[in-house]
Every structure is written in structure tokens, then in C-alpha cells.
Amino acid sequence: MAEKLAVVTGASTGLGRILARLAAEDGHDLVICADEAEIAAARELKGIGVSVESHVADLATRDGIETFWRAIADREIDLFFANAGRALGHAFHDQDWDAVRHRIDLNVLQTTMLLHRMGRKMHARGAGRILVTGSIGGFVPGPYDAVYNATKAYLDSLVYALQDEWRDSPVTLTCLMPGPTETPIFHRESNDLEDTPIADSDSKDDPEKVARAGYKALMKGKRGVVPGWGSKLATMLAELVPQDLPAAVHKRGAKPSSDDPA
Numbered sequence: 370m371a372e373k374l375a376v377v378t379g380a381s382t383g384l385g386r387i388l389a390r391l392a393a394e395d396g397h398d399l400v401i402c403a404d405e406a407e408i409a410a411a412r413e414l415k416g417i418g419v420s421v422e423s424h425v426a427d428l429a430t431r432d433g434i435e436t437f438w439r440a441i442a443d444r445e446i447d448l449f450f451a452n453a454g455r456a457l458g459h460a461f462h463d464q465d466w467d468a469v470r471h472r473i474d475l476n477v478l479q480t481t482m483l484l485h486r487m488g489r490k491m492h493a494r495g496a497g498r499i500l501v502t503g504s505i506g507g508f509v510p511g512p513y514d515a516v517y518n519a520t521k522a523y524l525d526s527l528v529y530a531l532q533d534e535w536r537d538s539p540v541t542l543t544c545l546m547p548g549p550t551e552t553p554i555f556h557r558e559s560n561d562l563e564d565t566p567i568a569d570s571d572s573k574d575d576p577e578k579v580a581r582a583g584y585k586a587l588m589k590g591k592r593g594v595v596p597g598w599g600s601k602l603a604t605m606l607a608e609l610v611p612q613d614l615p616a617a618v619h620k621r622g623a624k625p626s627s628d629d630p631a
């Protein structure tokens with residue numbers, strides 16, 4: 370057993386899996402959570418030599434959040450990675466309402482609820498570091514993934530507001546804002562992004578570099594990090610030009626090929 374504990378949501382694949390590995394390599398025991406029946410990542414992480422406790426919980430539900438929270442509420446947590454999230458492609462009016470609601474419940478409600486509880490807990494202890502996985506999508510309107518980008522705009526904004534409230538606090542809060550990064554998010558059937566230019570593109574960022582940038586920023590107590598020069602440039606331009614320009618760029622990557630006239 371290590372003396373430090375990290376909690377990671379969405380640790381089964383992609384960025385969360387790498388963030389969990391980086392925390393373990395840095396000597397943290399892990400409590401990880403995802404929605405899969407078996408978190409295969411747990412086996413890989415145990416190989417690093419720390420203790421790994423994995424929980425299967427659907428964090429898009431209140432029951433899932435409560436179950437997960439009960440598992441961690443009594444421990445002293447050094448690092449919290451609020452990372453679980455899902456996208457939802459296609460035009461808004463073509464999306465299934467339950468799927469839309471699920472993304473809002475998972476990306477917005479769940480993250481806010483766990484941040485609220487974890488924030489209180491860490492403040493009571495007087496220590497702790499939190500990394501929220503937002504997105505550069507939060508800076509631009511996202512045609513053909515509109516609700517997802519809106520959920521990330523909410524998270525980016527929430528984190529920056531809390532950083533101001535916690536300015537003099539020993540608890541740090543960092544926002545990781547990746548651009549398009551090569552993870553399973555683009556290829557999960559339920560995310561409905563497979564038939565899009567961005568899913569096919571081979572210019573997406575390397576998830577290892579993105580997660581490392583997030584971990585480094587977290588440990589330095591930085592307010593936010595946008596990994597990669599392409600994404601940095603995109604966020605700078607998004608603040609300078611009218612919103613319909615970045616929206617048009619987003620649409621080029623996110624509009625399903627099947628929606629284009631033959």
C-alpha cells in the first residue's frame with residue numbers, strides 16, 4: 370500500500386487509463402471507475418505495484434454516483450481525476466433524447482456533483498489536487514456534436530470560476546482541455562462519431578502526450594492546459610474571430626459523411 374491515493378473516473382480506456390497509469394507510476398494507490406463489466410485496465414495498473422481498486426458504476430445515474438461515492442468517501446484522497454465523459458455525434462434534431470440526456474447527466478451533472486463533494490472533502494482536509502477533463506470544444510460551438518461541446522463549455526467555465534473561489538485555498542483545480550485526441554471516443558458505437566472526417570483523421574493528438582501534459586499541469590497546480598500547438602492556436606483564434614468561423618471548422622470534422630448529398 371502506498372501512502373498516497375488517486376481516484377480516477379473513466380479509467381478503462383483513453384486519457385483516463387493513461388492518467389491512472391501516470392498516478393500509479395508516481396506512487397499513488399488507485400481507485401478507478403468506469404462503466405464496463407470488467408475494467409481490464411485494472412490488471413495493467415496492478416502490474417505497476419500499487420494497490421488498485423476498481424468499481425463498475427454508471428456515473429450517468431444518481432445510483433451509480435452514490436455507489437461510487439460510498440466507496441471513496443471515507444478515504445483521504447490526494448488526487449482526483451474527473452475524467453469520465455462521452456460525446457454524441459449527428460445533428461441535434463436527429464439525436465435520440467435519452468442519449469442527449471445521458472450526455473448531460475454524465476458530463477455535466479455527474480462531474481459537478483463529484484466536484485462538489487470532492488471539493489468539500491479536500492477543503493475539510495486542507496489538501497488535494499483535482500484535474501477535470503474539459504475540452505477545447507468548450508471554446509467553440511460544435512455543430513454535429515452540439516450538446517457535447519456545450520457540456521464542455523459548462524465544465525471549462527465551472528472550473529475557471531471555482532479556481533477564483535479557491536484562489537487562496539490549498540486545494541488546486543486544473544482544467545485539461547484537449548483538442549481531438551486519438552482515443553476510443555471516436556470509435557464507440559454509442560458515441561455516433563464513427564462516420565465523420567475527424568474520426569478518420571490521422572492528425573489527432575497523441576493521448577500519451579495529452580495525458581502527460583494534464584498530469585504535469587495538475588502536479589504544478591496550474592489552472593489549465595491545452596496540449597499541442599494546433600489546439601493552442603485553435604483556442605486563441607476562437608477567441609478572436611466571430612463564432613461562426615470556428616463552428617464551420619468544427620462542422621467540417623464532425624458532420625457525418627452519410628449526411629452529405631451523394
Ligand SMILES: NC(=O)c1ccc[n+]([C@@H]2O[C@H](COP(=O)([O-])OP(=O)(O)OC[C@H]3O[C@@H](n4cnc5c(N)ncnc54)[C@H](OP(=O)(O)O)[C@@H]3O)[C@@H](O)[C@H]2O)c1
Pocket residue numbers: 378379380381382383384385402403404405406426427428429452453454455456475502503504505506546547548549550551552553554557
Ligand atoms: N479524445 C478526445 O478527442 C477528447 C478531447 C477533449 C476532451 N476529451 C474528454 O476526455 C475524457 C476521456 O475521454 P477519452 O477521449 O479518453 O474517451 P474514452 O476512451 O471513450 O474514455 C471515456 C471513459 O469514460 C468512461 N465512461 C463513459 N461513460 C461512463 C459512465 N456512464 N459511467 C462511468 N464511466 C463512464 C468510459 O468507461 P467505459 O468504457 O466503461 O464506458 C471510459 O473509461 C472525456 O471526458 C472526453 O470528453 C476527449
